[in-house]
Amino acid sequence: MSGPIDWQFESWAAFWQMAGHGPYVWAAVAVTAVVMVALLVAPLRRQRRLLAEVRAEQARAARRAAATADKPAGGKI
Numbered sequence: 001m002s003g004p005i006d007w008q009f010e011s012w013a014a015f016w017q018m019a020g021h022g023p024y025v026w027a028a029v030a031v032t033a034v035v036m037v038a039l040l041v042a043p044l045r046r047q048r049r050l051l052a053e054v055r056a057e058q059a060r061a062a063r064r065a066a067a068t069a070d071k072p073a074g075g076k077i
Contacts, residue, residue, distance in 0.1 A: 009015040018025050 009018075016022050016026070
């Protein structure tokens with residue numbers, strides 16, 4: 001590269017306004033950012049919920065097994 005990068009806007013205000021297109025551009029950037037964050041967070045939340053469900057099911061199965069082991073062979077107490 002030869003020389004510094006040329007800045008395409010006269011000022012930061014011009015950068016944010018983008019010749020009148022700023023609201024549309026920044027709204028699109030914001031929507032994209034929200035969707036990207038949702039795509040990252042949703043699977044993590046689902047994994048956490050599924051792991052909690054598996055742990056709860058394992059605990060129920062352990063309690064059932066313990067209750068079954070405590071009963072006499074004839075089934076009567």
